[in-house]
Amino acid sequence: MTTQEKEAAEPASKVDLPGESGGGGEIPTYNLTLKVRRYNPEVSEEAHWEDYELEMFGTDRVLDALHKVKWEIDGSLSFRRSCAHGVCGSDAMRINGRNRLACKTLLKDLDLSKPVTVEAIKGLPCEKDLIVDMEPFFQSYREIMPFLMNEGHEPERERYQSQEDRDRFDDTTKCILCAACTSSCPVFWTDGQYFGPAAIVNAHRFIFDSRDDAGDLRLEILNDKEGVWRCRTTFNCTEACPRGIQVTKAIAEVKQAVLARAF
Amino acid sequence: MQLHKYDVVIVGAGGAGMRAAIESGQRARTAVLTKIYPTRSHTGAAQGGMCAALANVEEDNWEWHTFDTIKGGDYLVDQDAAEVMAKEAIDAVLDLEKMGLPFNRTPEGRIDQRRFGGHTRDHGKSPVRRACYAADRTGHMILQTLYQNCVKHNVEFFNEYYVLDLVMTEVDGKPRPSGVVTYDLATGEVHVFQAKSIVFASGGCGKIFKTTSNAHTLTGDGMAIAFRNGLPLEDMEFVQFHPTGLAGLGILVSEAARGEGGILRNSEGERFMERYAPTIKDLAPRDIVARSMANEVREGRGCGPNKDYVLLDLTHLEPEHIDAKLPDITEFARTYLGVEPYTEPVPVFPTAHYAMGGIPTNIDAEVYRNSEETVPGLYAAGEVACVSVHGSNRLGTNSLLDINVFGKRAGIKAAEYAATADFLPVPEDAAQPTQDLLDLMRNGKGDQKVAVLRKELQDVMDADMQVFRTADTIHNALDKIADLQERYKHIQIQDQGKRFNLDLLEAVELGFLLELAKVMSVAALHREESRGGHFREDFPNRDDDKFMKHSMAYLDEGAETDSVAGIRLETKPVIFTRYEPMERKY
Numbered sequence: 001m002t003t004q005e006k007e008a009a010e011p012a013s014k015v016d017l018p019g020e021s022g023g024g025g026e027i028p029t030y031n032l033t034l035k036v037r038r039y040n041p042e043v044s045e046e047a048h049w050e051d052y053e054l055e056m057f058g059t060d061r062v063l064d065a066l067h068k069v070k071w072e073i074d075g076s077l078s079f080r081r082s083c084a085h086g087v088c089g090s091d092a093m094r095i096n097g098r099n100r101l102a103c104k105t106l107l108k109d110l111d112l113s114k115p116v117t118v119e120a121i122k123g124l125p126c127e128k129d130l131i132v133d134m135e136p137f138f139q140s141y142r143e144i145m146p147f148l149m150n151e152g153h154e155p156e157r158e159r160y161q162s163q164e165d166r167d168r169f170d171d172t173t174k175c176i177l178c179a180a181c182t183s184s185c186p187v188f189w190t191d192g193q194y195f196g197p198a199a200i201v202n203a204h205r206f207i208f209d210s211r212d213d214a215g216d217l218r219l220e221i222l223n224d225k226e227g228v229w230r231c232r233t234t235f236n237c238t239e240a241c242p243r244g245i246q247v248t249k250a251i252a253e254v255k256q257a258v259l260a261r262a263f
Numbered sequence: 264m265q266l267h268k269y270d271v272v273i274v275g276a277g278g279a280g281m282r283a284a285i286e287s288g289q290r291a292r293t294a295v296l297t298k299i300y301p302t303r304s305h306t307g308a309a310q311g312g313m314c315a316a317l318a319n320v321e322e323d324n325w326e327w328h329t330f331d332t333i334k335g336g337d338y339l340v341d342q343d344a345a346e347v348m349a350k351e352a353i354d355a356v357l358d359l360e361k362m363g364l365p366f367n368r369t370p371e372g373r374i375d376q377r378r379f380g381g382h383t384r385d386h387g388k389s390p391v392r393r394a395c396y397a398a399d400r401t402g403h404m405i406l407q408t409l410y411q412n413c414v415k416h417n418v419e420f421f422n423e424y425y426v427l428d429l430v431m432t433e434v435d436g437k438p439r440p441s442g443v444v445t446y447d448l449a450t451g452e453v454h455v456f457q458a459k460s461i462v463f464a465s466g467g468c469g470k471i472f473k474t475t476s477n478a479h480t481l482t483g484d485g486m487a488i489a490f491r492n493g494l495p496l497e498d499m500e501f502v503q504f505h506p507t508g509l510a511g512l513g514i515l516v517s518e519a520a521r522g523e524g525g526i527l528r529n530s531e532g533e534r535f536m537e538r539y540a541p542t543i544k545d546l547a548p549r550d551i552v553a554r555s556m557a558n559e560v561r562e563g564r565g566c567g568p569n570k571d572y573v574l575l576d577l578t579h580l581e582p583e584h585i586d587a588k589l590p591d592i593t594e595f596a597r598t599y600l601g602v603e604p605y606t607e608p609v610p611v612f613p614t615a616h617y618a619m620g621g622i623p624t625n626i627d628a629e630v631y632r633n634s635e636e637t638v639p640g641l642y643a644a645g646e647v648a649c650v651s652v653h654g655s656n657r658l659g660t661n662s663l664l665d666i667n668v669f670g671k672r673a674g675i676k677a678a679e680y681a682a683t684a685d686f687l688p689v690p691e692d693a694a695q696p697t698q699d700l701l702d703l704m705r706n707g708k709g710d711q712k713v714a715v716l717r718k719e720l721q722d723v724m725d726a727d728m729q730v731f732r733t734a735d736t737i738h739n740a741l742d743k744i745a746d747l748q749e750r751y752k753h754i755q756i757q758d759q760g761k762r763f764n765l766d767l768l769e770a771v772e773l774g775f776l777l778e779l780a781k782v783m784s785v786a787a788l789h790r791e792e793s794r795g796g797h798f799r800e801d802f803p804n805r806d807d808d809k810f811m812k813h814s815m816a817y818l819d820e821g822a823e824t825d826s827v828a829g830i831r832l833e834t835k836p837v838i839f840t841r842y843e844p845m846e847r848k849y
């Protein structure tokens with residue numbers, strides 16, 4: 001590939017900058033109502049909605065709006081966050097009824113003429129405000145044995161893997177375990193036993209890794225009554241995934257692999 | 264108060280903590296305490312790669328890698344440690360591959376390698392392909408792979424347990440670690456973990472600054488806890504500022520953007536790097552590019568409404584090329600700034616990226632209590648530690664390596680030590696200082712707000728302690744920090760509950776940040792030279808006669824350093840093995 005790259009012409013020392021990027025101008029601001037579903041069992045068993053009127057800037061995200069509330073209005077508002085740019089998976093929540101990461105959702109992309117609603121993801125027990133108990137989610141993840149199992153003896157150097165074999169499971173290695181998919185799945189809401197899409201995505205990552213020898217074992221687990229067959233192909237998960245993983249496609253591939261095995 | 268007993272306790276579940284846990288967990292009863300879920304740790308944000316002289320794609324060897332690391336660190340690197348890291352790099356990468364990490368592959372199916380700034384063949388002759396990578400999410404894959412292997416080995420995690428103190432027990436007149444005090448976020452209960460060995464792997468402290476590539480949770484807790492317990496902090500004046508953070512946000516745009524042909528421009532559309540580094544221009548070392556950018560802004564040639572950033576211009580590159588080589592960067596620019604990099608230049612400004620300093624250790628990850636002596640049973644690894652393999656400036660891809668090499672060493676050493684040692688008694692009132700601290704925060708009735716104080720701290724550190732420093736700016740920062748520390752005594756928090764009280768913990772974290780900002784500033788004031796990430800405009804040259812040594816800062820009520828009270832500054836010699844200091848030229 002590198003041989004094909006042609007030498008780029010030396011870029012100009014000085015150019016005319018497009019539009020307003022050179023400077024000047026105002027940063028646009030927005031007024032909005034943030035409507036947050038508050039829940040704190042220390043205070044009351046009942047959840048309630050609370051409205052906050054905020055003035056925010058053009059590049060602000062829902063996470064910035066939540067921080068503004070927490071830091072300037074009500075310090076007891078509780079939510080998880082860390083990286084603030086969509087790579088750690090801490091802040092999946094329901095924003096205007098859809099599962100998304102608060103740090104990856106820009107306010108200006110939402111309809112601000114109506115209140116922006118924010119609530120905890122569904123299907124996992126709410127602990128306080130936007131914080132849910134993630135244990136059941138990680139329990140399903142652990143059950144599919146999410147680690148490489150290889151029966152051959154260890155080579156001295158690396159195991160070889162062709163580029164095609166590596167590409168085969170690339171999509172599902174992107175998962176950040178945010179639970180946006182699993183908690184958007186209607187089957188998961190009604191049936192607490194279902195493994196849920198995220199666990200299947202992570203099983204896929206190993207089943208289709210040419211270096212792994214435990215595919216049969218994982219397929220057997222997923223063929224179980226709580227496994228892949230519960231999936232009704234509603235595509236909520238694929239829409240929810242902030243990493244753009246083709247979740248439904250991954251589940252379909254696992255289903256096919258189970259059938260091909262014919263236990 | 265609940266008491267737990269483990270042979271080994273590891274504080275932190277990023278790359279360093281989990282790499283340690285995989286070793287220690289198979290040898291000794293181990294608990295990992297982490298304030299966020301392991302997979303949320305900031306190791307997952309690393310993009311570029313992890314280097315090792317595998318020589319998979321071209322000739323390379325660990326000795327060249329050692330040299331590059333030492334030169335990159337402007338000779339403040341301990342050379343024995345750099346040798347260990349470069350030598351063990353090869354196994355560190357192969358270990359990860361065997362654990363399942365999906366590295367990108369060469370056409371033959373071996374681990375692929377690519378170039379990264381400062382990594383060269385034969386002592387600087389030409390760039391070498393040394394960075395192993397997994398697309399543009401190497402850190403993510405390292406974090407996931409290590410977590411997967413922790414699941415495999417049944418490592419015991421205590422998630423959302425904030426470690427707030429170290430318990431020291433006197434043995435033969437010297438304090439030794441006997442446990443840690445933690446706060447369980449879910450319940451608000453304080454727990455004490457008694458342990459024979461304790462490993463700090465709690466990451467960096469980028470949140471001292473306003474503009475940073477670091478996560479909200481990187482508040483330097485481990486460093487501050489060690490410092491408060493009388494242990495020294497080494498080389499805290501050295502912070503790496505990465506040239507290209509997204510303006511106003513600090514989110515990292517990898518060096519690869521300029522490697523692929525990106526150009527920095529000021530408000531006049533001028534390619535200003537031609538003036539600062541006529542030959543290598545935009546690809547000059549990180550510290551030089553960062554200073555040039557800041558200077559353009561300072562002289563009024565910044566862009567945007569507040570003229571406070573410059574532009575990274577990719578518009579002359581083919582969209583297909585951008586898509587193939589820089590997908591993550593372009594996505595961040597679109598999502599967060601609403602800028603389309605095909606047609607519009609991207610606003611960027613230097614961002615606080617990496618703490619070269621930290622808790623001093625030797626090559627076995629054993630923590631120093633002073634310049635000669637280590638503390639039995641206490642270890643540190645990763646960004647929280649200072650081995651020192653990065654000296655005054657870390658090379659790209661050397662940190663993901665550091666966390667794996669020294670994380671592994673720490674895990675093995677901690678378990679081995681635990682096998683021979685007895686538990687030390689934990690005093691009855693071990694948790695009292697933590698309880699008092701929490702009560703003070705909860706019951707404070709003052710008029711000061713945590714978020715306001717934190718913002719003022721971050722603003723002054725960006726203004727006065729960033730890429731340009733002078734005695735005047737540092738004094739200004741120190742005055743402000745003193746004022747903030749005073750006001751910190753009068754804070755009031757709103758959340759009075761026990762469950763998930765992050766309001767309370769943000770107040771505690773602010774205390775850590777203030778303490779570390781002071782240490783950083785005092786060390787920077789004392790170092791009257793410019794070296795690596797530390798640039799003093801009033802002392803623009805490196806001064807090996809006076810400052811070829813590590814700084815060691817101690818909490819000391821009675822002491823005074825350069826007329827700043829409360830900190831004692833000592834030095835530790837740099838370890839040389841075979842490379843004489845030379846001028847750092849590229």
Ligand SMILES: Cc1cc2nc3c(=O)[nH]c(=O)nc-3n(C[C@H](O)[C@H](O)[C@H](O)COP(=O)(O)OP(=O)(O)OC[C@H]3O[C@@H](n4cnc5c(N)ncnc54)[C@H](O)[C@@H]3O)c2cc1C
Pocket residue numbers: 274275276277278279280296297298299300301304305306307308309310311312313401402424425426427464465466467476477478481484485515616617644645646647659660661662663664666
């Ligand atoms: C955006 C970005 C890109 C980078 N890219 C690269 C790269 O390409 N190559 C490279 O080599 N380096 C890179 N780096 C640097 C490198 O990623 C980090 O230095 C490294 O990952 C730090 O790992 P760690 O294990 O020390 O800490 P972290 O991964 O930050 O983990 C810290 C852990 O400590 C825990 N913790 C903290 N405080 C407490 C407490 N009080 N109680 C309990 N637990 C606590 C946290 O929960 C967390 O689990 C990059 C850094 C950033 C920010």
Ligand code: SF4
Pocket residue numbers: 174175176177178179180181182197198201240241242243244245247
């Ligand atoms: S598949 Fe996507 S939505 Fe589901 S947990 Fe992983 S990253 Fe989140």
Ligand code: FES
Pocket residue numbers: 080081082083084085086087088089090091101102103104
């Ligand atoms: S805060 Fe990390 S994904 Fe949103």
